[in-house]
Amino acid sequence: MGIHRLTLSDVLAEHRRSRPHETAVVDGSVRLTYPQLDTRVTKLANALAAQGVGPGDRVLWLGQNSYRVLELLLAAARLGAVFCPANWRQSADELAYVLDDLGPRVVAFEPSDAVAGARESRTAAHWVEDYEAFVAGGSDAEVPDDKDDRDPVLALYTAAFDGRPNAALLSHEALIAHSAALLQVRQVEPGFTFLNCGPLFHVGTMMFCLTTFLSGGKNVFTPAFDAEEVCRLIDAERCTQAFLFGQMIDALVAANAGGKYDLSSLRFVSHSPEWDAMITVDDSPWCSSKMGGYGQTEVGGMLTFLGLAPGAAGYAGRPSPFVQVRLLDAEGREVPDGEVGEICARGKSLFSGYHDRPELNARKSAGGWHHTGDLGRREPDGTLTFIGPKLRMIKSGNENIYPAEVERALKTHPAVADAAVIGVPDERWKQAVKAIVVLAEGRTATAEEIVEHVRGAIASYKKPRHVEFAGELPKKGFTPDYDALDARYGGGAYPGS
Structure with a gap:
């Protein structure tokens, strides 16, 4: 390692040395320069170390977006630990699963019913509710500077292949x-200001947060x-980039219909005449291509x-x-140009595997390549087309929803x-979840009761918007015949279709 090492802590x-007067973070009344952030991260790292x-x-965050997410990540980086920001929208059962699966030594949290429910029967070495008091109690002693940049530092839950998500581990x-690649494509310049208004448990927001930091x-x-x-915030902080997509942009246009705020600092993608008149339409490769490409959490964000x-x-x-x-192809051979094969990758920005999933990791890295589980095609000019997931997935708005996860909750x-889940076209969200449910003999339930049950078991955005009852499900072997279900119940609009 030696002279070639570069960690997030580094x-x-x-x-701290080269940008002594630059603002690093803004969160409400909190404003920190890079030297101030560095000092706080040292104290936080020592407070975490005092808890073992x-x-x-692993260090877990159960809460909404906050400067604490970046501080906890950097403190974990300083200690050689792994930080995970969990999806705060999850149910108590889902959060309890994360606690059991990740086994964090410290949990920093914001109080909520879901956190309280998850905590009832699960414990960690230390729970931190008063974050500022915890930081203040840390020593300002220098932390040993001996960490390996190839070690994992960030865990993001994703890929619910079997109904439960897996924590993808990403190294320094x-x-x-990945940040360096995005910095190039987005053409990040001095003074770049990113508004973290999308969820930081999502790689789409986290990748820009870290690019801004880098x-x-x-x-x-x-x-x-x-x-x-x-x-x-765009007006007050002169933000140049934010995590936004269609419905969010439409909401901003409506909120600023009278021109109350100056959004001209935002250099973003063209969307509508009203939106384009409010912002500065950006001509960087990232924005002029409408943020196009292919990615997933396991590749740090964007692969192409x-x-x-x-x-x-x-x-x-x-x-x-x-x-x-x-x-x-299925035998690990490269397919000819123009033919469909599984998108497989290797390189510097790829993840280190899933936490505590040795068998899954062996399958996903077979032959020395990360097997994404998605299908693609190479075109005559050498560029790539994303075809769709090998494993069926529903994309509603900007959220990935795995049928197996919803089916587990339904059952x-x-x-x-019995139950199966398909995605049906939706005018607003592109896709919506539809559940086809077989009731047990002699039992009754309404569609509304089914939806409310799922809402209580998993994150609300994953619940079915539609429920249909059937006498039986078409099957291929022991699994539902999803093609037949799509044909019978109007499924479609899947990613890549």
């Missing part, structure tokens, strides 16, 4: 490499998306960028300069004998 230490956190241990090296820019945090507050392939035949573009991509209802 980046912060360098910013060391190399490889992977996060820095570039020495300013990260602005707001707990969750609120159109009026987002407009105010349309911005690296203007005029490309393939709408996923070309790979990041830090990775290789191959399209492989815990006492009146449900």
Whole structure:
């Protein structure tokens, strides 16, 4: 390692020296320069160490967006530990699963009914509710500078292949490499200010937070998306980028209909005449390509960028300069151009595997390539087209929903004998969840009761919007015949279709 090492903690230490007056984070009344952030991270790291956190241990955040997410990540980086921001929208049962699966030594949290429910029967070495008091109690002693940048530092839950999510582990090296690629494609310049208004448990927001950090820019945090507050923050902090997509943009246009806020600092994607008149339409490769490409949590965010392939035949573009991509068949052989194969990759920005999933990791990294589980095609100009997931997935708005996860929740209802989930086209959200339910003999339940049961078991956005009852489900062997269900119940609009 030696002279070639660069951890996230090293980046912060360098910013302390080279950017002594630059603002690093803004969150409500909290404003920290890079030296102030570095001092707080040292105290936080020592407070965590006092609770037994060391190399490889996990630290969990159960709460909304906050500057604390970045501080906890950097403190974990300083200790060689792994930080995980969990999805705060999850149910008590889902959070309890995360606690059991991750085994965190310290849990920092914001009080909620779901957290209280998860905590009842689960414990960690230390629960931190008064975060500021916890930081203040830490020593300002220098933390040993001996960590390996190839070690995991961030865990993000994703990929509920079997009905339960898995924690993808990303190293310092992977996060820095991905940030460098995004920095290039987005053409990040001095003064770059990112508004963290999307969830930081989602790689789409986290990747820009870290790119901003790597570039020495300013990260602005707001707990969750609120159109009026987002407009105010863009104006007040002169934000240049934010995590936004269609419905969020429409809400901002409505919130700023009278021109109350100046959004011209935001350099973003063209969307509508009203939106374009409020912002500065950006001509960087990232924005001019409408943020196109292909990605997933396991590759740090984006594996390919349309911005690296203007005029490309393939709408996923070309790979990041830090990775290789191959399209492989079931035997691990590269398929000819124009044929569909599984998108497989290796390189600097790829994850280190899933936490505590040795068998899954062996399958996903077979032959020395990360098997994404998604299908693609290489076009004559060498660019890539994303075809769709090998494993069926529903994408509603900007959320990935795995049928197996919803089906597991459905089957815990006492009146449900069997259930399957498909995605149906939705005018607003692209897709909506539809459940086809077989009731147990002699039992009754309404569609509303089924939906409410699922809402109580998993995150609300995963619940079915539609429920249909059937006498039986068509099957392929022991699994539902999803193609037959789509044909019978109107399924469609799946990613890549």
